[in-house]
Every structure is written in structure tokens, then in C-alpha cells.
Amino acid sequence: MTTxxxxxxxxxxxxxEELHKLPGIxxxxxxxxxxxxxxxxRDDAMRLADAILAVKDRIVLxxxxxxxxxxxxxxxxxxxxxxxxxxxxxxxxxxxxxxERTGVYTGLYHVLHGVISPMNGxxxxxxxxxxxxxxxxxxxxxxVILATNPNLEGEATSMYVHNLxxxxxxxxxxxxxxxxxxxxxxxADEVTLSRAIExxxxx
Amino acid sequence: MARPRTxxxxxxxxxxxxxxxADRILTLFTPxxxxxxxxxxxxxxxxxxxxxxxEPLTRARxxxxxxxSLDHVGEAETLRSYxxxxxxxxxxxxxxxxxxxxxxxxxxxxxxxxLFDVLVGxxxxxxxxxxxxxxxxxxxxxxxxxxxxxxxLRNCVECxxxxxxxxxxxxxxxxxxxxxxxxxxxxxxxxxxxxNAIKLLRFFQREPPAxxxxxxxxxxxxxxxxxxxxxxxxxxxxxxxxxARFMNLVAAAAPRRKPIAI
Numbered sequence: 001m002t003t004x005x006x007x008x009x010x011x012x013x014x015x016x017e018e019l020h021k022l023p024g025i026x027x028x029x030x031x032x033x034x035x036x037x038x039x040x041x042r043d044d045a046m047r048l049a050d051a052i053l054a055v056k057d058r059i060v061l062x063x064x065x066x067x068x069x070x071x072x073x074x075x076x077x078x079x080x081x082x083x084x085x086x087x088x089x090x091x092x093x094x095x096x097x098x099x100e101r102t103g104v105y106t107g108l109y110h111v112l113h114g115v116i117s118p119m120n121g122x123x124x125x126x127x128x129x130x131x132x133x134x135x136x137x138x139x140x141x142x143x144v145i146l147a148t149n150p151n152l153e154g155e156a157t158s159m160y161v162h163n164l165x166x167x168x169x170x171x172x173x174x175x176x177x178x179x180x181x182x183x184x185x186x187x188a189d190e191v192t193l194s195r196a197i198e199x200x201x202x203x
Numbered sequence: 204m205a206r207p208r209t210x211x212x213x214x215x216x217x218x219x220x221x222x223x224x225a226d227r228i229l230t231l232f233t234p235x236x237x238x239x240x241x242x243x244x245x246x247x248x249x250x251x252x253x254x255x256x257x258e259p260l261t262r263a264r265x266x267x268x269x270x271x272s273l274d275h276v277g278e279a280e281t282l283r284s285y286x287x288x289x290x291x292x293x294x295x296x297x298x299x300x301x302x303x304x305x306x307x308x309x310x311x312x313x314x315x316x317x318l319f320d321v322l323v324g325x326x327x328x329x330x331x332x333x334x335x336x337x338x339x340x341x342x343x344x345x346x347x348x349x350x351x352x353x354x355x356l357r358n359c360v361e362c363x364x365x366x367x368x369x370x371x372x373x374x375x376x377x378x379x380x381x382x383x384x385x386x387x388x389x390x391x392x393x394x395x396x397x398x399n400a401i402k403l404l405r406f407f408q409r410e411p412p413a414x415x416x417x418x419x420x421x422x423x424x425x426x427x428x429x430x431x432x433x434x435x436x437x438x439x440x441x442x443x444x445x446x447a448r449f450m451n452l453v454a455a456a457a458p459r460r461k462p463i464a465i
Binding site: 023024116118119120121123124151152153155156159160163180182183184187188189190191192194 | 217224249252255281286302303446449450453456
């Protein structure tokens with residue numbers, strides 16, 4: 001066990017330690033949050049505790065798209081207006097939130113829950129790739145959009161999944177890569193810039 | 204005199220780890236500072252000026268600001284993106300294997316211009332997509348050699364007698380080739396090596412990257428060398444590299460398809 005730093009009381013030290021385990025929370029932030037929680041009205045603290053318990057107790061993975069949901073199948077998979085001929089494959093459940101915010105995409109999703117990362121020991125078997133293939137074999141899907149992140153691991157994952165989907169005869173697409181809105185041309189790297197030029201559109 | 208608080212260097216990005224909201228910790232391999240761990244702030248945001256320049260397997264010039272624990276990247280500019288390599292799954296899996304090997308065999312901040320040249324030379328060789336297996340073997344031999352784990356290829360590792368031109372066995376546990384007599388009584392498992400495979404290993408150990416680029420060897424010879432080197436690397440590291448497993452998985456899969464990008 002690691003040496004615990006000085007804390008005013010045992011429960012305080014314990015909470016600091018638990019918060020410190022969260023991603024992006026360093027020891028100082030964990031302390032600050034803990035002392036904030038100590039001063040917080042009991043009702044607010046209870047609501048926070050209940051919310052944490054609720055996500056653990058009431059959230060499941062959708063048996064179709066593997067998005068996190070309270071009902072199985074999730075509202076997106078069971079939505080009457082969704083286009084069932086398209087599946088958008090994403091790395092994380094958060095990516096679904098980002099894509100839904102655009103309001104442009106009306107198809108279904110498939111969450112891989114990660115990305116192939118050989119150096120970090122994550123291979124294809126750790127991801128929900130097999131269930132995706134089973135879904136596609138079920139028929140009815142005409143297009144799969146591979147919306148993994150446009151970085152080395154995301155691209156490698158997409159290429160790997162594409163190789164597996166290709167024999168099924170489903171159209172596979174990838175979102176366009178190019179210049180970000182509000183960005184600056186001079187700072188763009190050569191890969192982004194050359195893809196932006198290659199994918200240019202008539203005005 | 205106070206040390207300068209910023210420095211410039213070039214490096215190949217070996218790996219990355221997410222940090223906080225939008226940052227990453229990168230492992231760079233540089234010629235003048237060896238393996239370097241740096242923080243790239245905001246690099247996961249789409250509008251980041253650094254983002255595309257600091258992808259794994261990119262050779263970039265970086266300007267780095269010294270920090271309290273880890274240094275921070277201020278600016279980055281791509282020197283070579285190895286784009287054709289990263290758009291081909293088989294090649295990228297091999298590139299990741301090279302990066303994983305370098306990361307496993309080097310310690311932080313121990314500079315090696317020779318190893319850097321071997322890395323960028325091998326990546327360029329891989330990207331050319333001709334002699335891919337040769338590029339991997341060359342890299343493995345050189346990495347072992349430069350980092351001091353090079354196998355003994357001229358004399359028998361047991362009795363030190365000079366090897367005559369005849370087939371021998373490679374023993375990872377002993378650290379090189381055993382002559383016929385010592386091979387017969389060896390405790391560790393022996394990997395058979397033909398004369399040509401031994402010659403290939405010696406040739407790769409001796410020559411700088413510029414002299415071997417594009418070199419083509421018969422596949423049987425390459426396969427023997429691959430077995431010997433894989434055995435040696437696994438013995439030195441005392442583990443299998445996950446990236447090697449992925450590389451083999453991809454290589455065993457369906458024939459290469461045209462990249463889906465663009």
C-alpha cells in the first residue's frame with residue numbers, strides 16, 4: 001500500500017484517494033474536490049452519491065449497439081425514425097453523444113469500446129468487433145461508416161474492421177478528413193492538408 | 204550558469220497515452236536525447252496545432268519547454284509522416300512493432316544517433332513496401348547490436364572456436380550460435396540456421412542503413428533469421444511483445460486490400 005499523505009480525518013483521506021483514481025484527477029484536485037464535498041450541503045452530496053450508484057445499478061450495455069443505456073435495446077436502436085440501413089462504428093459511447101449533437105446522422109451505431117492499441121496490449125479480441133460482424137450478417141445494413149478517431153490507432157482499427165467486413169459486400173465509408181472549422185491552414189500537418197486538398201468539393 | 208529552459212530536437216513518436224482532458228504523454232525517440240517522455244497539451248482537440256504532427260510513427264521537429272516533472276512540447280512540425288506506411292494495415296502493424304521494440308530496449312535519455320538512424324532508415328524501408336521482412340530483420344539485428352544484446356555470430360558461444368561455413372544451431376539462452384559439438388550437448392532449444400542465414404545476420408549487423416536499403420533475400424533464409432531473432436528477443440526481454448502478436452495476426456489474415464482512406 002502507498003503511504004497516505006496527512007489528512008484531517010480518515011474519511012477525508014479515503015475520499016481523496018478514491019477521487020484520485022479518476023482519470024485526469026491529480027492529488028491536488030482530489031484534495032480540493034474532497035474539501036468542497038465536505039462543505040457541501042448533505043442533500044447535494046446525497047444526490048451525487050445517488051447519481052453514482054444509479055449509473056452503476058441501472059446502466060447496461062445495449063445488446064445490439066453496445067452503447068450504454070438504461071433500457072435494452074437502447075432508445076437509438078429502438079427509435080422508429082432511425083435509418084436501419086446504416087451503422088456508424090465508433091470507439092466510445094461518448095462519440096455517439098458527439099455525433100448525435102450534430103443532428104445530421106440518423107442511422108444506428110455500434111460502439112467498439114476501445115481501439116486496437118498493440119503497444120498497450122489491446123488487440124481486436126478486446127473490442128466489440130465480433131458482435132458487429134454478427135449484426136451485419138443478420139442483413140439489412142447497406143452502409144457501415146467507420147468513425148474511429150483519425151489517428152494512428154483509430155485508422156488501424158478501421159482498416160482491420162474493414163478487412164473483416166469487405167467479404168460481406170456491405171459498403172464501407174470513413175468520415176472525411178480535413179481542415180477543422182475555425183482552424184488555421186499554416187498550422188495543419190501535411191497529412192491533414194493533403195487529404196483536405198484531395199477531398200476538396202466544388203463550391 | 205542556468206540551463207536554457209527550452210530546447211529543440213527531432214524525434215520519432217513511439218507511443219502515446221491520454222492525459223487529462225485533452226493532453227497526451229508522448230514517448231519520443233530522439234538522436235541527441237534518447238528516449239524522451241513529454242507532455243503535449245491540448246493535442247487531442249481537433250483544432251490543436253500540434254495534433255497531426257505528433258502521431259505515433261511520425262518524425263517531427265519539436266520545440267520543448269522544460270517542466271517540473273515532464274517537459275512540454277511547445278511547437279511541432281512534421282519532418283516525415285510515413286503516410287503510405289500508416290495507410291496500410293500490414294505495414295503499420297510492422298511500424299508499431301519497431302516502435303515497441305525501441306521502447307522496450309532503450310532507457311530514458313540515453314542518446315544514440317546510430318539507433319535513431321536505424322529506426323528512420325527502417326521506417327523508410329518499410330514505407331517503400333519492398334523487402335518488408337528484410338527491413339524488420341535488419342532493424343532487429345541492429346537494435347540488438349547497438350543496445351549490447353547482439354548475438355554472437357562468428358564464434359561458437361560455448362567453446363569460442365571459429366565457425367566453419369556449415370549449418371549451425373542458434374541458441375537464444377546461450378546468446379548466439381553453437382558449433383556442432385557444443386550444439387549436441389546444449390541444454391536450451393536450438394533454432395537451425397543455414398550458412399546463408401548466418402551470412403545474412405552478419406551482413407545486417409555490419410552495414411549502415413544506407414547500404415542495406417532495398418536489399419532482397421530469399422524468403423527461406425529470412426524465415427530462419429526471423430525465428431532466431433524472435434527467439435533471441437523474447438529471451439532478452441523475458442516476454443512476448445504484444446505488437447508482434449498483432450503483426451502476426453494481421454499478416455496471417457486475408458490478402459492485402461487497397462487502403463480505405465481518401
